[in-house]
Amino acid sequence: xxxxxxxxxxxxxxxxxxxxxxxxxxxxxxxxxxxxxxxxxxxxxxxxxxxxxxxxxxxxxxxxxxxxxxxxxxxxxxxxxxxxxxxxxxxxxxxxxxxxxxxxxxxxxxxxxxxxxxxxxxxxxxxxxxxxxxxxxxxxxxxxxxxxxxxxxxxxxxxxxxxxxxxxxxxxxxxxxxxxxxxxxxxxxxxxxxxxxxxxxxxxxxxxxxxxxxxxxxxxxxxxxxxxxxxxxxxxxxxxxxxxxxxxxxxxxxxxxxxxxxxxxxxxxxxxxxxxxxxxxxxxxxxxxxxxxxxxxxxxxxxxxxxxxxxxxxxxxxxxxxxxxxxxxxxxxxxxxxxxxxxxxxxxxxxxxxxxxxxxxxxxxxxxxxxxxxxxxxxxxxx
Numbered sequence: 001x002x003x004x005x006x007x008x009x010x011x012x013x014x015x016x017x018x019x020x021x022x023x024x025x026x027x028x029x030x031x032x033x034x035x036x037x038x039x040x041x042x043x044x045x046x047x048x049x050x051x052x053x054x055x056x057x058x059x060x061x062x063x064x065x066x067x068x069x070x071x072x073x074x075x076x077x078x079x080x081x082x083x084x085x086x087x088x089x090x091x092x093x094x095x096x097x098x099x100x101x102x103x104x105x106x107x108x109x110x111x112x113x114x115x116x117x118x119x120x121x122x123x124x125x126x127x128x129x130x131x132x133x134x135x136x137x138x139x140x141x142x143x144x145x146x147x148x149x150x151x152x153x154x155x156x157x158x159x160x161x162x163x164x165x166x167x168x169x170x171x172x173x174x175x176x177x178x179x180x181x182x183x184x185x186x187x188x189x190x191x192x193x194x195x196x197x198x199x200x201x202x203x204x205x206x207x208x209x210x211x212x213x214x215x216x217x218x219x220x221x222x223x224x225x226x227x228x229x230x231x232x233x234x235x236x237x238x239x240x241x242x243x244x245x246x247x248x249x250x251x252x253x254x255x256x257x258x259x260x261x262x263x264x265x266x267x268x269x270x271x272x273x274x275x276x277x278x279x280x281x282x283x284x285x286x287x288x289x290x291x292x293x294x295x296x297x298x299x300x301x302x303x304x305x306x307x308x309x310x311x312x313x314x315x316x317x318x319x320x321x322x323x324x325x326x327x328x329x330x331x332x333x334x335x336x337x338x339x340x341x342x343x344x345x346x347x348x349x350x351x352x353x354x355x356x357x358x359x360x361x362x363x364x365x366x367x368x369x370x371x372x373x374x375x376x377x378x379x380x381x382x383x
Contacts, residue, residue, distance in 0.1 A: 031079035038075020042068040103154040111150025115142045185210040191286040194239040314361045323356040344373045
């Protein structure tokens, strides 16, 4: 089963952009409501001015519209602040663990219910007319106080409650206690897909969590696959094949993210921005992208760094079999290579070119080009 055709990809992208369109409509609705509320408040609030002041106004309707314009402006400013607050709440809700989100919601509901039960008898008490405003004030203050108390209690005892509700799942219990953390999603870049080693990492179980493939990365792979340059076309087709196998074998873990940033020109910059927005690590093999993302305080998981870390460490005295492939720079030297590409210089190994012999490590050198190991044939070592 191949990757979707461009038309199908655009259809899927249109579907996945629905949440973004909804968020934009919600922002516009919040600002519009504050604008209308401010305008109506200013228009009707003119009647609350002292009678003496109103008698001095020659154009009452004009005054209403002027005041409505100013209050609408202030309403719009408050709407922007409310929009920013809603965005922060949405970001916190996305980052918050599910168990904590549910426990806080339950705590808030219970707090509001308790506030309603306690405040209802108080509202039935006779209160002088001049103090009637205390009732709604007490309702607001009581609801906020009891609601926040419910959220605080949920943060303190909510995880224990989840354990009591579902005691049979050890994993759920550990997650509820905070001992076990949920796997973090990771953003994959184009170079990581083309590299192909990500398949082995997923298969061995060392790479956990959901893997997010941005839509603009998929588009870049399609552009590479259609390029006139043979090498680029080979890279693009290889990347598409790798991504196709990943989606077939690990479909629940591969997610195509439709977010795009029209104000950002390069794919690397978009990747960094998406990783920042999702608070997710960036999985790559691109050295330059690694440096840029690190400067912008984005967590980077570089497969090349992992491969270097997993290289076997040979100490002086260690022995292993090595095939001598060519002559060295110095007299009597032979050169061979380990499976990971590390060069091994064998003193006295020139006579064994083309043969596999046992060698013993005598030293190692770390250079800018990589690691260099020095060894001698075991047959030439003194007994």
